Amino acid sequence: MKFREIISSVLAVVAVVGAFAIPFAYQKQRMTSDHNVRTITLTGLAPQGIWTQDEVNGGNYWKAHFKPAELNLKAGEQIRLILRSADVVHRFYMPQLGIGPIELVPGHTEVVNFKADKEGIYPYYCTAVCGDCHFHMLNMRGLVAIGKEIDTKTAPIINEPLCMVNITSDLPSFTDITQKGHFLFQTRGCVTCHGVDGAGGIPNFNYVRGTVPALNTLASKMSLGSKDEVEAFTKALEIKEGPAKDKPEPGLSNWPLSFAQYQSVVKTIEGGSPPLKADPNGPEPPLFMPSWKENLDHEQINSIIAFLISEQKFEEHTGWGN
Amino acid sequence: MSEAINPNLTPQSVPSPVPIPAVVRSAPTPLTPPPAREGWRIDLLKMFPLLKWVVKQRWFQFVVILPNLFLFLVFLAAGIWGTPVGNRNILIVFVWIFWWFLLISAMVPFLSRIWCTVCPFPFFGEWIQRGSLTTPKMATPGAKGTKIGINRYFGLNLRWPKALSNIWMQNIGFLGLCTFSAFYLTRPIVSVIVLGSLIVVATVLHVIYRQRAFCNYVCPVSGFLSLYAMSSMTEVRSKDADVCLKCHDKSCLVGSERGWGCPWFNFPSKMERNNYCGMCMECIKSCPHDNMTVNLRPFAADTKLKGYDEAWKAFIMLALALAYSVIYLGPWAFFKNLANYTESGVGLPAFIGYALALWALPMVIIPSIFSAFHWIARKVAGAEPKPWKESFLLMAYPLVPLGLLAWIAFSVPLIFINGSYILVTMSDPFGWGWDLFHTAHTAWSPVVPQLMPTIQVFIMALGLILTLKSTFKQAGKVYEDAKAKVRFAAPMAIFYTAIVLLFIQLYVN
Amino acid sequence: MTRKLEELSPKEMLALAISIEQSNQKALHNFSEMFNGYDDQVSKNFAEMSVEEGRHEQILLEKFKNMFKGPVPEISNFDVEEVVEAIDFDDSEHLIFDSLKAKQVYQLAYEAEKRAKSFYEKAMKTVKNKELAVLFKELAAMEGDHANWLENKIK
Numbered sequence: 001m002k003f004r005e006i007i008s009s010v011l012a013v014v015a016v017v018g019a020f021a022i023p024f025a026y027q028k029q030r031m032t033s034d035h036n037v038r039t040i041t042l043t044g045l046a047p048q049g050i051w052t053q054d055e056v057n058g059g060n061y062w063k064a065h066f067k068p069a070e071l072n073l074k075a076g077e078q079i080r081l082i083l084r085s086a087d088v089v090h091r092f093y094m095p096q097l098g099i100g101p102i103e104l105v106p107g108h109t110e111v112v113n114f115k116a117d118k119e120g121i122y123p124y125y126c127t128a129v130c131g132d133c134h135f136h137m138l139n140m141r142g143l144v145a146i147g148k149e150i151d152t153k154t155a156p157i158i159n160e161p162l163c164m165v166n167i168t169s170d171l172p173s174f175t176d177i178t179q180k181g182h183f184l185f186q187t188r189g190c191v192t193c194h195g196v197d198g199a200g201g202i203p204n205f206n207y208v209r210g211t212v213p214a215l216n217t218l219a220s221k222m223s224l225g226s227k228d229e230v231e232a233f234t235k236a237l238e239i240k241e242g243p244a245k246d247k248p249e250p251g252l253s254n255w256p257l258s259f260a261q262y263q264s265v266v267k268t269i270e271g272g273s274p275p276l277k278a279d280p281n282g283p284e285p286p287l288f289m290p291s292w293k294e295n296l297d298h299e300q301i302n303s304i305i306a307f308l309i310s311e312q313k314f315e316e317h318t319g320w321g322n
Numbered sequence: 323m324s325e326a327i328n329p330n331l332t333p334q335s336v337p338s339p340v341p342i343p344a345v346v347r348s349a350p351t352p353l354t355p356p357p358a359r360e361g362w363r364i365d366l367l368k369m370f371p372l373l374k375w376v377v378k379q380r381w382f383q384f385v386v387i388l389p390n391l392f393l394f395l396v397f398l399a400a401g402i403w404g405t406p407v408g409n410r411n412i413l414i415v416f417v418w419i420f421w422w423f424l425l426i427s428a429m430v431p432f433l434s435r436i437w438c439t440v441c442p443f444p445f446f447g448e449w450i451q452r453g454s455l456t457t458p459k460m461a462t463p464g465a466k467g468t469k470i471g472i473n474r475y476f477g478l479n480l481r482w483p484k485a486l487s488n489i490w491m492q493n494i495g496f497l498g499l500c501t502f503s504a505f506y507l508t509r510p511i512v513s514v515i516v517l518g519s520l521i522v523v524a525t526v527l528h529v530i531y532r533q534r535a536f537c538n539y540v541c542p543v544s545g546f547l548s549l550y551a552m553s554s555m556t557e558v559r560s561k562d563a564d565v566c567l568k569c570h571d572k573s574c575l576v577g578s579e580r581g582w583g584c585p586w587f588n589f590p591s592k593m594e595r596n597n598y599c600g601m602c603m604e605c606i607k608s609c610p611h612d613n614m615t616v617n618l619r620p621f622a623a624d625t626k627l628k629g630y631d632e633a634w635k636a637f638i639m640l641a642l643a644l645a646y647s648v649i650y651l652g653p654w655a656f657f658k659n660l661a662n663y664t665e666s667g668v669g670l671p672a673f674i675g676y677a678l679a680l681w682a683l684p685m686v687i688i689p690s691i692f693s694a695f696h697w698i699a700r701k702v703a704g705a706e707p708k709p710w711k712e713s714f715l716l717m718a719y720p721l722v723p724l725g726l727l728a729w730i731a732f733s734v735p736l737i738f739i740n741g742s743y744i745l746v747t748m749s750d751p752f753g754w755g756w757d758l759f760h761t762a763h764t765a766w767s768p769v770v771p772q773l774m775p776t777i778q779v780f781i782m783a784l785g786l787i788l789t790l791k792s793t794f795k796q797a798g799k800v801y802e803d804a805k806a807k808v809r810f811a812a813p814m815a816i817f818y819t820a821i822v823l824l825f826i827q828l829y830v831n
Numbered sequence: 832m833t834r835k836l837e838e839l840s841p842k843e844m845l846a847l848a849i850s851i852e853q854s855n856q857k858a859l860h861n862f863s864e865m866f867n868g869y870d871d872q873v874s875k876n877f878a879e880m881s882v883e884e885g886r887h888e889q890i891l892l893e894k895f896k897n898m899f900k901g902p903v904p905e906i907s908n909f910d911v912e913e914v915v916e917a918i919d920f921d922d923s924e925h926l927i928f929d930s931l932k933a934k935q936v937y938q939l940a941y942e943a944e945k946r947a948k949s950f951y952e953k954a955m956k957t958v959k960n961k962e963l964a965v966l967f968k969e970l971a972a973m974e975g976d977h978a979n980w981l982e983n984k985i986k
């Protein structure tokens with residue numbers, strides 16, 4: 001009887017300790033099977049809009065603030081990249097190294113093995129519009145440096161509020177349509193690809209133009225040749241219903257052309273547009289214009305256009321609203 | 323089949339001594355005769371000698387709890403260190419989908435409180451309390467510990483407060499847990515806190531109070547198990563009432579060197595309901611006359627609710643089945659958002675409103691409607707009625723089979739729609755990329771979703787038949803007169819039919 | 832193989848009565864142990880009754896010594912068909928819902944004693960053995976005394 005009691009006590013202790021130890025031991029054994037391979041885990045996080053190397057689990061996901069990943073690899077290293085999503089479907093893409101796009105279903109794990117033999121600094125992305133802070137992931141935060149140090153000049157970190165604010169409750173009220181447009185441009189994610197104040201220049205691998213187009217020349221594309229014309233068109237944008245073809249705004253030299261261009265801009269914002277490949281056989285460019293129909297209403301789109309045309313620098317003036 | 327029925331267990335065949343009847347069994351008040359057991363019984367331990375040998379082993383309960391405890395702790399570990407994604411974390415998937423389904427659809431209807439046999443919650447508490455895992459300790463002179471019956475126990479072994487000797491705490495606890503269901507159904511860490519604290523509370527209460535006070539009065543799971551076990555097709559009972567009467571050891575209550583006295587505070591030899599029997603099988607071991615057994619019996623054979631606490635448990639369970647069907651199965655995002663207010667952003671006041679409604683439904687609204695029908699039924703019946711409480715409790719009983727079937731109807735889609743998550747998580751419990759059983763990449767594929775409403779309606783229809791049958795049977799216990807019985811049962815039958823139709827309406831739409 | 836009460840010899844009959852008192856004494860003692868520290872008054876009442884049953888046993892033993900020679904035959908209530916006197920709870924959930932009052936303990940025993948009395952009375956009339964009939968009569972009277980003792984307790 002005493003023997004049975006001792007055996008059961010031992011078994012009970014083994015069960016308790018084993019329940020916690022066995023899973024970790026098994027995981028460790030899986031991960032350290034090859035000492036020449038460096039294992040890096042990247043977890044996509046929608047609320048913060050980052051990839052992180054931190055451990056994200058059921059216990060800390062709800063409270064912790066995770067650190068964005070910093071990937072500094074040694075040239076020639078063999079890497080096992082473990083990719084996870086902690087919440088929603090992310091799509092990992094590192095085009096220059098030929099990795100991805102890999103769909104990351106929450107809770108599943110994907111593994112990519114590669115050799116870091118190509119020196120340089122390469123961006124990686126989430127190409128699924130994964131949440132309000134997705135546009136964090138589209139910017140230059142996700143960088144892998146192979147055999148180099150990441151240089152902050154070549155990898156500017158945009159210190160802007162890049163998470164979309166809640167449309168119904170968090171949008172401040174604006175009296176000026178241009179200011180409202182500026183706010184939306186910064187907070188809806190436009191800024192992450194089109195750059196600060198729409199200056200463009202963000203590289204987009206295998207995109208026909210190389211970088212995401214600048215938007216601060218929109219006014220001239222809309223045949224608005226002066227500050228006055230911009231002001232006049234802004235007035236049309238201020239009307240609740242927006243500009244109408246049969247209601248030309250006085251003071252504009254070429255209303256039909258301006259209006260047609262305006263319509264095409266609205267169409268692109270609402271419907272998005274796929275990027276043209278530079279090399280037709282190369283990988284898909286990671287950045288593309290998504291559809292904004294669900295996230296921006298007509299008035300908001302008009303205010304963004306108002307902001308963008310105000311960014312145009314005319315010869316006689318410096319741009320205003322900046 | 324009929325040959326297998328133990329003839330000793332039918333009420334007619336209890337040997338009647340000649341010429342003078344057995345004295346105590348025929349006693350008037352306050353000693354009631356042992357209740358005539360309704361319907362057939364099959365002595366499972368007689369039928370399966372191997373099963374009998376197993377449950378009689380001292381190691382039996384330990385051996386069945388141990389793997390369960392191990393898995394449960396692995397699940398808790400997964401809740402903390404595994405993926406935060408709810409439907410990919412084994413804790414959420416196994417506890418709230420798989421376990422819940424098994425519990426309500428298989429264990430409770432067929433095997434009574436078999437869950438309590440294997441439940442890991444009180445494991446540590448009971449270990450401390452007994453100072454042993456498999457061997458009963460005897461209260462020998464000079465031995466340390468507290469003497470209860472003829473066993474001895476460690477810990478304070480205080481008596482559970484008289485005022486709390488009912489299942490109201492369980493009622494409130496369960497309702498409380500259900501109010502916040504959306505929090506732990508989606509967040510593994512909240513589930514860890516809820517389930518982990520159950521272990522902690524169980525352990526602490528075992529140290530302070532006698533035996534299974536936690537299970538009998540506090541555990542929110544135990545509360546509904548106790549209610550629905552009444553319907554179960556299995557029971558632990560004495561075989562022959564005479565043997566128990568003549569027994570001077572009463573080991574099932576006070577313990578022996580073969581088994582602990584009933585840890586659930588039952589007197590197993592006189593047990594007539596499943597409610598508070600945790601099926602630990604101690605009485606089967608401790609009985610010196612081999613007079614305790616496990617029977618198979620008809621569905622819904624225990625028909626006596628003993629207090630308002632039990633009746634309200636039935637109201638609570640029915641209301642929650644209704645509310646959950648609306649929240650989790652219904653097409654209304656509004657209700658889902660209310661339940662999960664932190665994520666949906668509906669705001670605290672809206673959530674408080676939701677919580678109040680969720681509490682009012684079983685605590686006030688349904689009981690009021692029930693009482694109104696009961697009042698009308700008494701008026702319509704005409705004849706001299708039994709006291710209000712007695713007929714109220716008798717007529718509330720049909721809520722037990724009805725509620726159980728409603729919960730089964732609610733839970734079936736859970737497993738059919740989300741079953742693939744079980745396959746995924748069993749292969750990769752932590753979401754760390756394992757593939758233990760090569761099922762980690764099973765795609766989410768609902769099984770026969772188009773048949774769900776049909777299955778649910780079928781279950782509810784079965785529920786209606788059982789409920790109406792039991793309504794008329796119970797009415798017969800209130801009124802002996804056949805006409806009065808029918809008049810009394812009719813309004814109650816309308817009430818129950820309306821409830822079933824409401825469920826069917828929900829499931830069909 | 833259980834026997835009918837009438838088939839017992841007077842010596843066995845008295846031995847059975849002794850055994851029943853012993854058995855009750857033990858059961859009551861066990862109940863008392865169970866309620867000890869739980870409901871002390873209930874426990875005390877059970878204990879008191881256990882002692883009382885012990886006293887009955889002594890009286891019957893004394894009687895046995897006077898009437899018969901040799902040791903008391905081994906016969907227990909399991910050897911006969913009938914349940915003559917047994918004290919038991921009327922439901923299984925007293926300890927769960929704390930529904931057993933101290934006075935009910937006497938009540939339970941009182942009912943058992945009363946019925947034991949009526950049992951012996953009936954047996955006394957039906958039994959053919961004269962000696963046994965006399966013994967039954969004495970036992971009936973004794974059970975009557977116990978019932979009275981308990982009745983006073985209930986008051």
